[in-house]
Amino acid sequence: MTEISRRALLERLGVLGVAAIAGGFIPGTPAGAAAQPLGLHEKVDDAIARLFGGRPMKDGRGTVTLQVPLIAENGAVVPVSVGADLPMAPTSWVRHVYIVADRNRIPVVTRVTLAPEAGRAFVGANIRLGETGDVRAIVEQSDGTLWQVRREVRVTVSGCGG
Amino acid sequence: MAEIGKVRIRVPSSIKAGDVIQVRTLVIHPMERVERDPQGRIVRKRYNYVNRVVVTYLGRTVATFETTQSVSENPFFSFTLRATAPGRVRVQFFDTRGGVWEGTADITFS
Structure with a gap:
């Protein structure tokens, strides 16, 4: 039980980590720039x-x-x-x-x-x-x-x- | 300007699965340009122009054009997409007065 929840937690952390890196590194159009005409x-x-x-x-x-x-x-x-x-x-x-x-x-x-x-x-x-x-x-x-x-x-x- | 909002969209007449095709589209729209008073100052008003064009194919957004008043009257755009399956190409033009003008074309394989 604890083992499974630990694994699930790590997986979620992993996903979050990837999302954070992607959010930080993909230049794209930051929200601030999109709000400006x-x-x-x-x-x-x-x-x-x-x-x-x-x-x-x-x-x-x-x-x-x-x-x-x-x-x-x-x-x-x-x-x-x-x-x-x-x-x-x-x-x-x-x-x-x-x-x-x-x-x-x-x-x-x-x-x-x-x-x-x-x-x-x-x-x-x-x-x-x-x-x-x-x-x-x-x-x-x-x-x-x-x-x-x-x-x-x-x-x-x-x-x-x- | 009676025709405002009329959208034309053209896809090639003969398409094979997997082809990258060119699509051309235009909307009848005044794209009001910036006016100036006799002193050369910009007339402040809510100009009516198309500022966004969204292209979707098979339910996915393929291209989005953000446009300014430097685009011509009756704006014309072209773009490509990979024709992976039969389906509909939808082009929506949004203007600054809240107008939404839409055109569609069906992609079929020959």
């Missing part, structure tokens, strides 16, 4: 600092594919897609894809949260660009590794008005 009027450097807190980013060239037009005739609708040549397995997957437009008044365009069931790290979106500037894609793996690529888009007609 994603899009603020801010400089792109402030946005990056707010989202990633100075964590190192690897150069994503060769790993992350950012497709943007060289010249956007109409800044109101600019097709952007991001793909990453990284695993999408339950043990290691691409957790987040960020699209950031450096020169927009609201630089953070979207944060996409993916599950391994997506099968491939790929997202596309039509975005607004206020003026000529870099568009970047930041990819975050489930272990917290960050990859970044950027590409300049020339904008003929602004898409943000005001």
